Amino acid sequence: MPGNVNTNGSALVIHGVGDLRLDAVLPAAPRSDEAVVEIAYGGICGSDLHYWLHGAAGESILREPLVLGHEVVGTVSRAAEDGSGPGAGTAVAVHPATPGGAGARYPAESPNLSPGCTYLGSAARFPHTQGAFSQFAVLPARMLRPLPEGLPLRTAALAEPASVAWHAVARAGDVRGKRVLVIGSGPIGCLAVAVLKCAGAAEIIAVDVHEEPLKTARLVGATETILAADADAIAAVEADVSVESSGNYRGLDSAIRGTMRGGTVVMVGLLPSGEQPVAISLAITRELDLRGSFRFNDEMDDVLSALADGSLHVDPVVTHEYPFSDAIEAFNTAKDSRRSGKVLLSFTPDTTPGAR
Protein backbone atom coordinates (compact mmCIF):
# COMPACT_ATOMS: atom_id res chain seq x y z
CA MET A 1 0.00 0.00 0.00
CA PRO A 2 1.52 3.36 -1.00
CA GLY A 3 2.25 6.06 1.55
CA ASN A 4 2.65 5.88 5.28
CA VAL A 5 -0.73 7.13 6.50
CA ASN A 6 -2.19 4.89 9.16
CA THR A 7 -5.71 4.14 8.03
CA ASN A 8 -6.45 1.78 10.88
CA GLY A 9 -9.35 2.92 12.99
CA SER A 10 -12.82 2.22 14.21
CA ALA A 11 -16.10 2.51 12.39
CA LEU A 12 -19.70 2.59 13.52
CA VAL A 13 -21.27 -0.54 12.08
CA ILE A 14 -24.91 -1.59 12.16
CA HIS A 15 -25.20 -5.39 12.30
CA GLY A 16 -28.97 -5.70 12.77
CA VAL A 17 -31.90 -4.16 14.64
CA GLY A 18 -30.55 -2.44 17.76
CA ASP A 19 -27.09 -3.88 17.15
CA LEU A 20 -24.78 -0.92 16.62
CA ARG A 21 -21.09 -1.57 17.25
CA LEU A 22 -17.85 0.32 17.21
CA ASP A 23 -15.77 -2.15 15.20
CA ALA A 24 -12.07 -2.06 14.48
CA VAL A 25 -11.80 -1.89 10.72
CA LEU A 26 -9.02 -2.05 8.21
CA PRO A 27 -10.14 0.14 5.32
CA ALA A 28 -9.42 -1.16 1.85
CA ALA A 29 -6.36 0.26 0.11
CA PRO A 30 -7.45 3.37 -1.81
CA ARG A 31 -7.76 3.09 -5.57
CA SER A 32 -5.83 5.71 -7.54
CA ASP A 33 -8.89 8.03 -7.69
CA GLU A 34 -9.66 7.73 -3.98
CA ALA A 35 -8.44 9.86 -1.09
CA VAL A 36 -8.20 9.05 2.59
CA VAL A 37 -10.18 11.50 4.74
CA GLU A 38 -9.74 11.84 8.49
CA ILE A 39 -13.36 12.36 9.54
CA ALA A 40 -14.00 15.25 11.96
CA TYR A 41 -17.81 15.24 12.33
CA GLY A 42 -20.72 13.13 11.26
CA GLY A 43 -24.38 14.07 11.54
CA ILE A 44 -26.87 11.37 12.52
CA CYS A 45 -29.64 11.23 9.91
CA GLY A 46 -33.13 9.78 10.10
CA SER A 47 -32.03 6.97 7.79
CA ASP A 48 -29.19 6.02 10.19
CA LEU A 49 -31.79 5.83 12.97
CA HIS A 50 -34.10 3.69 10.83
CA TYR A 51 -31.36 1.12 10.19
CA TRP A 52 -30.68 1.00 13.92
CA LEU A 53 -34.31 0.88 15.07
CA HIS A 54 -35.88 -1.20 12.28
CA GLY A 55 -33.03 -2.78 10.26
CA ALA A 56 -34.32 -0.92 7.22
CA ALA A 57 -34.75 2.60 5.88
CA GLY A 58 -37.80 2.62 3.62
CA GLU A 59 -37.21 -0.07 1.02
CA SER A 60 -33.48 -0.34 1.86
CA ILE A 61 -33.22 -3.48 3.97
CA LEU A 62 -30.08 -4.35 5.91
CA ARG A 63 -28.64 -7.64 4.62
CA GLU A 64 -25.02 -7.39 5.78
CA PRO A 65 -23.07 -5.26 8.29
CA LEU A 66 -23.09 -1.63 7.17
CA VAL A 67 -20.87 1.27 8.21
CA LEU A 68 -23.41 4.06 8.73
CA GLY A 69 -22.95 7.72 7.91
CA HIS A 70 -23.33 10.02 4.92
CA GLU A 71 -23.28 13.46 6.57
CA VAL A 72 -19.54 13.79 7.13
CA VAL A 73 -16.77 16.36 6.96
CA GLY A 74 -13.07 16.00 7.59
CA THR A 75 -9.55 16.66 6.43
CA VAL A 76 -7.79 14.92 3.57
CA SER A 77 -4.97 12.89 5.10
CA ARG A 78 -3.87 11.42 1.80
CA ALA A 79 -4.77 12.81 -1.60
CA ALA A 80 -5.84 10.59 -4.48
CA GLU A 81 -2.78 9.19 -6.24
CA ASP A 82 -3.99 10.22 -9.69
CA GLY A 83 -3.88 13.89 -8.65
CA SER A 84 -7.66 14.39 -8.85
CA GLY A 85 -9.40 16.11 -5.96
CA PRO A 86 -8.05 18.20 -3.09
CA GLY A 87 -4.58 17.79 -1.60
CA ALA A 88 -3.57 16.51 1.80
CA GLY A 89 -4.52 18.87 4.62
CA THR A 90 -7.60 20.26 2.84
CA ALA A 91 -10.79 20.49 4.93
CA VAL A 92 -13.65 18.99 2.93
CA ALA A 93 -17.35 18.24 2.93
CA VAL A 94 -18.48 15.02 1.29
CA HIS A 95 -21.09 14.67 -1.45
CA PRO A 96 -22.34 11.14 -0.76
CA ALA A 97 -23.93 10.31 -4.13
CA THR A 98 -22.63 8.28 -7.03
CA PRO A 99 -25.04 8.60 -9.95
CA GLY A 100 -25.74 5.51 -12.00
CA GLY A 101 -28.51 4.25 -14.25
CA ALA A 102 -26.88 4.43 -17.66
CA GLY A 103 -29.57 4.02 -20.31
CA ALA A 104 -32.47 4.91 -18.02
CA ARG A 105 -34.72 7.87 -18.77
CA TYR A 106 -34.32 10.89 -16.48
CA PRO A 107 -33.35 14.53 -17.07
CA ALA A 108 -29.61 14.84 -17.67
CA GLU A 109 -29.42 17.78 -15.25
CA SER A 110 -30.91 15.65 -12.44
CA PRO A 111 -28.45 12.85 -11.64
CA ASN A 112 -30.16 12.59 -8.24
CA LEU A 113 -32.96 10.84 -10.15
CA SER A 114 -30.73 8.26 -11.82
CA PRO A 115 -32.14 4.87 -10.84
CA GLY A 116 -28.75 3.26 -10.14
CA CYS A 117 -27.59 6.08 -7.87
CA THR A 118 -25.72 4.90 -4.76
CA TYR A 119 -25.34 6.83 -1.52
CA LEU A 120 -22.79 6.41 1.27
CA GLY A 121 -24.07 4.37 4.20
CA SER A 122 -27.02 2.93 2.31
CA ALA A 123 -28.46 -0.58 2.06
CA ALA A 124 -30.41 0.30 -1.11
CA ARG A 125 -28.14 -2.01 -3.13
CA PHE A 126 -26.32 -5.24 -2.39
CA PRO A 127 -23.49 -5.31 -1.57
CA HIS A 128 -24.36 -2.25 0.51
CA THR A 129 -22.64 1.11 0.00
CA GLN A 130 -20.51 1.49 3.12
CA GLY A 131 -20.71 4.82 4.92
CA ALA A 132 -18.18 7.10 6.58
CA PHE A 133 -18.81 7.09 10.35
CA SER A 134 -15.20 6.09 10.88
CA GLN A 135 -11.97 7.71 11.95
CA PHE A 136 -10.62 7.41 8.42
CA ALA A 137 -12.70 6.95 5.30
CA VAL A 138 -11.50 6.00 1.83
CA LEU A 139 -13.61 8.10 -0.54
CA PRO A 140 -13.63 8.87 -4.28
CA ALA A 141 -11.86 12.22 -4.74
CA ARG A 142 -14.79 13.51 -6.84
CA MET A 143 -17.00 13.39 -3.70
CA LEU A 144 -14.82 15.89 -1.85
CA ARG A 145 -15.76 19.59 -1.71
CA PRO A 146 -13.07 21.87 -0.22
CA LEU A 147 -14.49 24.16 2.45
CA PRO A 148 -14.36 27.89 1.74
CA GLU A 149 -11.78 29.77 3.79
CA GLY A 150 -12.88 30.33 7.39
CA LEU A 151 -15.79 27.88 7.41
CA PRO A 152 -15.43 25.66 10.50
CA LEU A 153 -15.78 21.93 9.98
CA ARG A 154 -18.46 21.85 12.67
CA THR A 155 -20.73 24.24 10.73
CA ALA A 156 -19.95 22.46 7.48
CA ALA A 157 -21.14 19.22 9.08
CA LEU A 158 -24.65 20.38 8.16
CA ALA A 159 -23.78 20.83 4.48
CA GLU A 160 -25.36 17.54 3.36
CA PRO A 161 -28.78 17.94 5.03
CA ALA A 162 -28.73 21.67 4.21
CA SER A 163 -28.25 20.71 0.56
CA VAL A 164 -31.36 18.52 0.80
CA ALA A 165 -33.23 21.57 2.13
CA TRP A 166 -31.68 23.86 -0.49
CA HIS A 167 -32.82 21.54 -3.29
CA ALA A 168 -36.33 21.38 -1.79
CA VAL A 169 -36.64 25.17 -1.63
CA ALA A 170 -35.30 25.47 -5.18
CA ARG A 171 -38.05 23.07 -6.31
CA ALA A 172 -40.56 25.73 -5.20
CA GLY A 173 -39.11 28.34 -7.56
CA ASP A 174 -38.55 31.96 -6.52
CA VAL A 175 -39.72 32.39 -2.92
CA ARG A 176 -38.71 36.05 -2.52
CA GLY A 177 -41.41 38.00 -0.73
CA LYS A 178 -43.59 34.91 -0.35
CA ARG A 179 -45.41 33.31 2.56
CA VAL A 180 -44.07 29.80 3.14
CA LEU A 181 -45.40 27.08 5.43
CA VAL A 182 -42.90 24.47 6.65
CA ILE A 183 -44.48 21.31 8.04
CA GLY A 184 -42.19 19.41 10.41
CA SER A 185 -39.40 21.21 12.27
CA GLY A 186 -36.84 18.43 12.62
CA PRO A 187 -33.37 19.04 11.15
CA ILE A 188 -34.57 19.10 7.51
CA GLY A 189 -37.54 21.36 8.33
CA CYS A 190 -35.38 23.77 10.32
CA LEU A 191 -32.76 23.78 7.59
CA ALA A 192 -35.53 24.53 5.08
CA VAL A 193 -36.53 27.48 7.28
CA ALA A 194 -32.91 28.72 7.26
CA VAL A 195 -32.66 28.30 3.47
CA LEU A 196 -36.02 30.09 2.97
CA LYS A 197 -34.76 33.02 5.02
CA CYS A 198 -31.56 33.08 2.98
CA ALA A 199 -33.66 32.96 -0.23
CA GLY A 200 -35.75 35.98 0.80
CA ALA A 201 -39.10 34.50 1.86
CA ALA A 202 -41.12 37.21 3.63
CA GLU A 203 -43.06 35.01 6.06
CA ILE A 204 -41.94 31.59 7.24
CA ILE A 205 -44.47 29.68 9.33
CA ALA A 206 -43.08 26.51 10.95
CA VAL A 207 -45.20 23.65 12.27
CA ASP A 208 -44.31 20.70 14.51
CA VAL A 209 -46.04 18.30 16.88
CA HIS A 210 -43.66 19.37 19.68
CA GLU A 211 -42.82 22.80 21.10
CA GLU A 212 -39.04 22.25 21.41
CA PRO A 213 -38.26 21.97 17.67
CA LEU A 214 -40.29 25.13 17.08
CA LYS A 215 -37.83 27.01 19.29
CA THR A 216 -35.05 25.98 16.93
CA ALA A 217 -37.20 26.98 13.95
CA ARG A 218 -37.57 30.46 15.42
CA LEU A 219 -33.80 30.71 15.97
CA VAL A 220 -33.09 30.04 12.29
CA GLY A 221 -35.74 32.34 10.82
CA ALA A 222 -39.33 31.22 11.38
CA THR A 223 -41.50 34.32 11.73
CA GLU A 224 -44.37 32.34 13.27
CA THR A 225 -44.84 28.84 14.68
CA ILE A 226 -47.90 26.64 15.04
CA LEU A 227 -48.40 23.36 16.90
CA ALA A 228 -49.50 20.63 14.47
CA ALA A 229 -52.69 19.94 16.44
CA ASP A 230 -54.02 23.40 15.55
CA ALA A 231 -55.56 22.46 12.19
CA ASP A 232 -57.55 25.70 11.94
CA ALA A 233 -54.44 27.85 12.34
CA ILE A 234 -52.62 25.82 9.67
CA ALA A 235 -55.55 26.10 7.23
CA ALA A 236 -55.66 29.85 7.83
CA VAL A 237 -52.05 30.31 6.69
CA GLU A 238 -52.94 30.06 2.97
CA ALA A 239 -49.29 29.85 2.04
CA ASP A 240 -47.93 30.56 -1.43
CA VAL A 241 -45.63 27.58 -0.92
CA SER A 242 -45.62 24.73 1.59
CA VAL A 243 -42.63 22.51 2.31
CA GLU A 244 -43.60 19.11 3.73
CA SER A 245 -40.65 17.82 5.74
CA SER A 246 -42.30 15.62 8.36
CA GLY A 247 -42.42 12.47 6.23
CA ASN A 248 -45.83 11.68 7.69
CA TYR A 249 -49.13 11.60 5.80
CA ARG A 250 -50.70 13.88 8.40
CA GLY A 251 -47.96 16.38 7.59
CA LEU A 252 -48.67 16.15 3.88
CA ASP A 253 -52.36 16.59 4.61
CA SER A 254 -51.55 19.74 6.63
CA ALA A 255 -49.34 21.03 3.83
CA ILE A 256 -52.16 20.64 1.30
CA ARG A 257 -54.73 22.24 3.60
CA GLY A 258 -52.39 25.13 4.49
CA THR A 259 -51.61 26.10 0.89
CA MET A 260 -53.50 28.83 -0.98
CA ARG A 261 -55.38 28.20 -4.21
CA GLY A 262 -52.90 28.01 -7.06
CA GLY A 263 -50.02 27.41 -4.64
CA THR A 264 -47.19 24.90 -4.55
CA VAL A 265 -46.47 22.00 -2.19
CA VAL A 266 -42.93 20.64 -2.12
CA MET A 267 -42.65 17.16 -0.60
CA VAL A 268 -39.20 16.46 0.83
CA GLY A 269 -40.06 14.37 3.92
CA LEU A 270 -39.84 10.76 2.77
CA LEU A 271 -43.20 9.07 3.31
CA PRO A 272 -43.34 5.33 3.95
CA SER A 273 -43.90 3.35 0.77
CA GLY A 274 -47.49 2.41 -0.03
CA GLU A 275 -50.78 4.25 0.11
CA GLN A 276 -51.09 7.47 2.12
CA PRO A 277 -54.46 8.89 3.22
CA VAL A 278 -54.38 12.61 2.38
CA ALA A 279 -56.98 15.12 1.19
CA ILE A 280 -55.63 14.91 -2.34
CA SER A 281 -58.85 16.16 -3.99
CA LEU A 282 -58.00 19.62 -2.65
CA ALA A 283 -54.94 19.58 -4.90
CA ILE A 284 -57.33 19.39 -7.86
CA THR A 285 -59.88 21.98 -6.86
CA ARG A 286 -57.20 24.39 -5.62
CA GLU A 287 -54.95 23.73 -8.62
CA LEU A 288 -52.00 22.97 -6.37
CA ASP A 289 -48.62 22.05 -7.81
CA LEU A 290 -47.38 18.98 -5.90
CA ARG A 291 -43.63 18.61 -6.36
CA GLY A 292 -41.36 15.86 -5.07
CA SER A 293 -37.84 16.64 -3.88
CA PHE A 294 -35.17 13.96 -3.53
CA ARG A 295 -31.63 14.49 -2.24
CA PHE A 296 -29.70 17.10 -4.30
CA ASN A 297 -27.09 17.62 -7.01
CA ASP A 298 -24.55 20.45 -7.05
CA GLU A 299 -26.43 22.50 -4.44
CA MET A 300 -23.74 21.64 -1.90
CA ASP A 301 -21.42 24.22 -3.51
CA ASP A 302 -24.04 26.97 -3.01
CA VAL A 303 -24.65 25.79 0.55
CA LEU A 304 -20.95 25.89 1.45
CA SER A 305 -20.62 29.43 0.00
CA ALA A 306 -23.73 30.61 1.88
CA LEU A 307 -22.54 29.03 5.14
CA ALA A 308 -19.15 30.71 4.71
CA ASP A 309 -20.51 34.20 3.97
CA GLY A 310 -23.04 33.96 6.80
CA SER A 311 -26.15 34.33 4.62
CA LEU A 312 -27.18 30.81 5.65
CA HIS A 313 -27.34 30.51 9.43
CA VAL A 314 -27.81 26.95 10.65
CA ASP A 315 -25.82 26.49 13.87
CA PRO A 316 -28.90 26.26 16.18
CA VAL A 317 -30.01 23.14 14.28
CA VAL A 318 -27.22 21.21 16.01
CA THR A 319 -28.51 20.53 19.51
CA HIS A 320 -26.07 17.84 20.70
CA GLU A 321 -22.53 16.66 20.09
CA TYR A 322 -21.04 13.39 21.32
CA PRO A 323 -17.64 11.84 20.93
CA PHE A 324 -17.64 8.89 18.57
CA SER A 325 -17.08 6.54 21.54
CA ASP A 326 -20.53 7.52 22.91
CA ALA A 327 -22.33 6.72 19.67
CA ILE A 328 -25.06 4.62 21.29
CA GLU A 329 -25.99 7.48 23.62
CA ALA A 330 -25.88 9.84 20.65
CA PHE A 331 -28.30 7.63 18.72
CA ASN A 332 -30.62 7.42 21.73
CA THR A 333 -30.65 11.22 21.91
CA ALA A 334 -31.19 11.57 18.17
CA LYS A 335 -34.24 9.30 18.14
CA ASP A 336 -36.01 11.59 20.63
CA SER A 337 -37.23 14.35 18.32
CA ARG A 338 -38.86 16.12 21.25
CA ARG A 339 -35.50 17.02 22.76
CA SER A 340 -33.01 16.84 19.90
CA GLY A 341 -32.43 18.37 16.50
CA LYS A 342 -29.31 17.37 14.60
CA VAL A 343 -26.96 15.27 16.73
CA LEU A 344 -23.29 15.30 15.73
CA LEU A 345 -20.64 12.70 16.38
CA SER A 346 -17.15 14.12 16.73
CA PHE A 347 -14.30 11.92 15.57
CA THR A 348 -11.24 14.11 16.10
CA PRO A 349 -10.51 17.41 17.83
CA ASP A 350 -11.43 20.30 15.50
CA THR A 351 -8.51 22.60 14.80
CA THR A 352 -10.02 24.77 12.05
CA PRO A 353 -10.26 28.51 12.78
CA GLY A 354 -13.54 29.48 14.40
CA ALA A 355 -14.27 26.02 15.78
CA ARG A 356 -15.56 25.78 19.31
Ligand SMILES: [Zn+2]
Ligand atom coordinates in the same frame (compact mmCIF):
# COMPACT_ATOMS: atom_id res chain seq x y z
ZN1 LIG B 1 -29.02 12.54 5.79
